[in-house]
Amino acid sequence: MIKRITLIAAAAVALMLLPGCGGSDKQEAASVQSFDEIVAARRSIRDYKEGTTITTAQVRDLIATALEAPSWANSQTTRYYVAMDPEKVAAVKELVGAGNARNTANAPVMIVSTFVKDQSGFGRGNQANEIGNGWGAYDNGLSNAFFILKAREQGFDTLIMGMRDSDGLRKIFNIPDTEEVMAVISLGYRASDPNRPARKPIDDIVKFF
Ligand SMILES: Cc1cc2nc3c(=O)[nH]c(=O)nc-3n(C[C@H](O)[C@H](O)[C@H](O)COP(=O)(O)O)c2cc1C
Numbered sequence: 001m002i003k004r005i006t007l008i009a010a011a012a013v014a015l016m017l018l019p020g021c022g023g024s025d026k027q028e029a030a031s032v033q034s035f036d037e038i039v040a041a042r043r044s045i046r047d048y049k050e051g052t053t054i055t056t057a058q059v060r061d062l063i064a065t066a067l068e069a070p071s072w073a074n075s076q077t078t079r080y081y082v083a084m085d086p087e088k089v090a091a092v093k094e095l096v097g098a099g100n101a102r103n104t105a106n107a108p109v110m111i112v113s114t115f116v117k118d119q120s121g122f123g124r125g126n127q128a129n130e131i132g133n134g135w136g137a138y139d140n141g142l143s144n145a146f147f148i149l150k151a152r153e154q155g156f157d158t159l160i161m162g163m164r165d166s167d168g169l170r171k172i173f174n175i176p177d178t179e180e181v182m183a184v185i186s187l188g189y190r191a192s193d194p195n196r197p198a199r200k201p202i203d204d205i206v207k208f209f
Pocket residue numbers: 042043044045046100103159160161162163183196197
């Protein structure tokens with residue numbers, strides 16, 4: 001009896017090793033995207049699928065990846081205010097201008113990104129160099145970059161919006177004056193594939209010495 005069970009188990013393992021019979025592991029491996037594929041697939045999306053939902057757990061995963069971004073002295077000053085509730089989402093959409101509101105109409109989640117001032121780029125309260133709080137903005141952009149690329153890897157789409165009413169956003173999320181309001185980021189699923197806006201030739205932006 002034991003011999004027969006062992007034989008059946010061995011046959012099952014052999015079957016799993018056959019091409020196309022690998023179960024979920026094989027399917028997951030097939031869907032792994034390279035970094036370049038993720039970068040190529042990410043676009044600013046201005047047309048979202050209607051009726052989709054995204055969970056808090058899914059957003060937390062993206063934020064966890066954003067936390068892995070480097071920051072000045074590991075100061076980690078970027079903050080995220082995530083509107084999940086439809087009323088809150090609608091309130092944010094009213095503060096990004098008519099064009100952005102139209103383009104994010106069906107995005108189920110809207111996120112406001114801020115950074116805590118006077119920390120990144122500062123040492124013992126003194127500005128470390130001429131950039132000052134620009135380093136907080138720099139760290140914020142790095143964090144957002146990690147966020148949007150992780151979002152794409154997870155099958156989500158985003159639009160970063162610099163056109164927004166920061167005072168209005170402060171009110172609806174109780175964002176303190178100690179933080180600078182940066183971008184609003186929509187999160188959802190694309191309804192259509194946009195073209196890739198042209199990029200400059202590499203030699204326009206680099207000088208090697
Ligand atoms: C800081 C920043 C602010 C932006 N603000 C807006 C915006 O308010 N509305 C918008 O439609 N796109 C906005 N964008 C998206 C850019 O237009 C877009 O990234 C650029 O055209 C390149 O397209 P791609 O993201 O598809 O590669 C912004 C992007 C960044 C990084």
